[in-house]
Amino acid sequence: MEISEGLLGPLLLARSTIDRSAVLRQDTAWLERAWAEDRTRVVLVRKGETLVRRHEGGSDLVLLPPGQAPAGQRYLLGVDATNIAYFAVHAELPEISGAEVAGLRQAGALLGDRDAGLLVYAVALEAWHGTHEFCPQCGSRTEITAGGHVRTCPQDGSQHFPRVDPAVIMAVYDDDDRILLARGPQWPEGRMSVLAGFVEPGESLEQAVIREVLEEVGVTVKAPRYLGSQPWPFPRSLMLGFFARAATTELTRDPEEIAEARWFTRAELLAALESGDLRLPPPVSIARRLIETWYGDTLSGDW
Structure with a gap:
C-alpha cells in the first residue's frame, strides 16, 4: 500500500502556534502580571465546549481580555510570538452576540492553527481538573498550582500532573x-x-x-x-x-x-x-x- 503524501498535512487537532512556556508556570508574579494585561486573551471552557464565531471559511474562538472573563479556575496555555499570553478559564459560558457554543467535534476542523491548539489544550486541562480534585494518597482536596498544570496536596505535599x-x-x-x-x-x-x-x-x-x-x-x-x-x-x-x-x-x-x-x-x-x-x-x-x-x-x- 502506498501512502498518499498529499494527505499527510497536520492532523486537525494536532495544530498549534503557541509556546506552552512551561518555565513561566512556576512564576506566580509573572502569572499575575500577565493576567493584569489588557492584551492577554482568555478562552472560556465549560464541559468541553467554548464560544466560537463562524465566518465564511471557518470559525474563530471568542477570546476575551481578562477583565471581561468570568471568575473560574484559570490555566496558563502559553505565549505567542508577540508575547501575548493566553489563559483558559473554566466557567459558565456567557451569552455574547454573534457567538455560539461548540465543542472540538463541531469546531475543531473549522478553527485555525492557533485556535485549534488553544481549544484542545483548554479542553484537556478542564477534563483533568474535573476528575482530580482530591489527593489519591490521602483524600485531601488538592490545590491548583503551576498555572493549572499541577494539583498539589496541602496535607502530604504530593504533586499530581495531568493524565x-x-x-x-x-x-x-x-x-x-x-x-x-x-x-x-x-x-x-x-x-x-x-x-x-x-x-x-x-x-x-x-x-x-x-x-x-x-x-x-x-x-x-x-x-x-x-x-x-x-x-x-x-x-x-x-x-x-x-x-x-x-x-x-x-x-x-x-x-x-x-x-x-x-x-x-x-x-x-x-x-x-x-x-x-x-x-x-x-x-x-x-x-x-x-x-x-x-x-x-x-x-x-x-x-
Missing part, C-alpha cells in the same frame, strides 16, 4: 488492498470506523496494535507502521495512528466490542458512502485521516 491515556488506532489492510472497518455495539447501523484500543501497562505501541486487532476481530496483523498522533481529550486520550497489514483475513468478532466488521475495496467503500449505507468518522478525527490516506483522496459521508 494522558495512550491509545492506538489502526487502519488494517490486506494483500488485496482492502481496508477493515468495524462498528461498535453502541453505534447505529452504517456508522463505521477503523479499530482502536488503549495501550496496556508494560506494552509497546506495536504490541498494542497487534493485540487489539486480534482481540476485536480475530485478525493477525504484522509490521505496524506509524502515521502520526493527535490529542483526543474525550476525556484524556492521545491517539497514535498506525497502518497494519493483515496476515489473516477471516473475521471473528468479539461481540462485546464489535457489532459488525467488514472488508472494503475502494470501489465498495465509495459506493457505500454514495448510497448512504456507510458514514465515516468526522474530518477532525485521526480515524478519518487513516481511512482517507488509505483511499488516496478526501471522502464525504460524516457521522
